[in-house]
Amino acid sequence: MPVFKALTITERKQKTPLTLFDFEEPQLGEGEFLVENVAVAQNPVDIKQLDHDVRIPSIPWTNGGDIAGKVYKVGPGVAEEDIKVGDRVISFVSQKTARHGGYQTHSITDITRTVKLPDSYTFEEGSTIPLTFTTAGAGVMHGLKITLPSPGDVLPLKPRGEPLLVWGGSSSVGSYAIQLASLAGFEVIATASKAHHDYVKSLGAQHVFDYHDPNVIEQIRQVSGDKLSLVYDTISVNETAKQCIASITSPTGGLIAIIRPVVDPALSTPTIKIIPTGGLKAFEFPEIGAALFGLLQTLLNRKLLKPNPVKVVDGGLNGVNDGFDLGRKGKISGEKLVYRIADTKF
Ligand SMILES: NC(=O)c1ccc[n+]([C@@H]2O[C@H](COP(=O)([O-])OP(=O)(O)OC[C@H]3O[C@@H](n4cnc5c(N)ncnc54)[C@H](OP(=O)(O)O)[C@@H]3O)[C@@H](O)[C@H]2O)c1
Known part of the structure; x- marks a missing residue:
């Protein structure tokens, strides 16, 4: 049986470490698919959201914007030529619900925010790309x-x-x-x-x-x-x-x-x-999003994009609290903190 676990914010401006909670396999909406994450990356906004209570519509919540993994299930209206089960993908997830956040074993996303990740990039490298690209x-x-x-x-x-x-x-x-x-x-x-x-x-x-x-x-x-x-x-x-x-x-x-x-x-x-x-x-003006994701796919296919230097943090999702502390102290410089789901102790 697959494990569905999410690093969860349980209080606004939570000061205690975030911990893992179970969730049930989510229902997918029209055009959505579920990604089994292999690596997720940290962005400064993740810490600002938690510490300043920004863009957290309800509690419990799971944030995070950058995921890399394999498509686990496709929802209604997803064309096979766009995405199929098993595809390696990276995505800038929307965070419109907790299940569309990044710091979890599986995240919901859609094709407008996703590109396929060629084998020439590791999942860790791929996770550094979507939000900041x-x-x-x-x-x-x-x-x-x-x-x-x-x-x-x-x-x-x-x-x-x-x-x-x-x-x-x-x-x-x-x-x-x-x-x-x-x-x-x-x-x-x-x-x-x-x-x-x-x-x-x-x-x-x-x-x-x-x-x-x-x-x-x-x-x-x-x-x-x-x-x-x-x-x-x-x-x-x-x-x-x-x-x-x-x-x-x-x-x-x-x-x-x-x-x-x-x-x-x-x-x-x-x-x-x-x-x-x-x-x-990129989403307010879909023509910008389409141009960017189209270009990103080309750059990846032709190995023309250099991902950020990766720093894998120990402990997978359990390590996110430490990674957030490094961000709070201004200690992230010229590299991206990345968490491997397989390193997580469930
Ligand atoms: N609005 C949006 O959609 C959006 C999206 C993504 C990010 N952001 C924001 O944009 C900022 C950058 O995000 P990020 O993920 O790129 O950050 P990041 O990779 O964590 O940025 C760290 C880097 O900032 C450099 N730096 C710090 N102060 C600097 C200064 N005064 N002049 C020049 N470089 C300086 C450091 O360079 P050195 O190590 O070389 O000193 C360090 O490598 C954050 O505040 C983030 O929240 C906004």
Whole structure:
């Protein structure tokens, strides 16, 4: 008999460790399928949801956005050419019910949020991709108004001779934003701690600067000539937004995509517009989601996407409480925390 267990939030702003609870095999709605998770990944939002009681509609609840596993059962209206039992998949789950969350043995999802994972990627690698790739892509398309390559294009596209700055290049969102922008032909400039410069260059950034250096803005402006007008601030606090504004060199101004609501919109200037965006734009604007997931499938099939460096946390789902603590202490840097379901003690 399969085990159906979920790491469960049982109190709002719960301070005690989350524990595992049984659930019954869920009913699937039209177009839905159930994935038997092999690996699930952690995102900063998971901790914010728990600690600040955000987007938890009811208790008990199971959160988490990133899953990788095998299709266990398909619901009504799922076409066999889209998905069948046994397919290896990764998905940015919707969290519309607890059973659509990530930190559990099985998660419900649908084809609009899922791609197939080729054998050339491990489940652990695959789990690092869906939520932050979608966020990176939505920021580039919705925030910076860039048309990304189509699945049939020769990649990378021809150089455009135009720079694009990714502030926070070693973050998970930043790593995918760099890859997407360089595939689209931009000359990517990025910021990261010195220890991550080689990694960020391996993703496609041509110039990487240490954001701790007091001269970082000057260095960015120097390599940009008067051409920098597009910036993705993947850290998105007031300080980084101000740094991004100061980096823009184009005399006509530009656009800065941000992904957190904490940035003061009044920082925009008459010519530099701060644009709030985020992963959910891919579902608010289905054409963006379809373009992104289509491109993602192509990149995976052609092994053109580098997943985040994986750090497997001991204990599977039992290790999530420790992983959340590492996130709270700001100790996650240049890697993604991943939990293997098989490591969980049930
Ligand atoms: N709105 C949305 O849809 C959405 C979706 C995903 C994420 N987010 C938010 O976006 C942020 C990034 O998420 P993530 O998953 O990419 O985070 P992450 O991978 O955990 O980010 C960690 C990285 O941030 C870098 N960093 C920290 N402060 C920085 C600064 N001042 N300048 C440049 N880099 C800095 C660190 O770089 P070094 O180690 O090199 O110093 C570290 O590698 C989070 O706040 C998250 O909640 C929003």
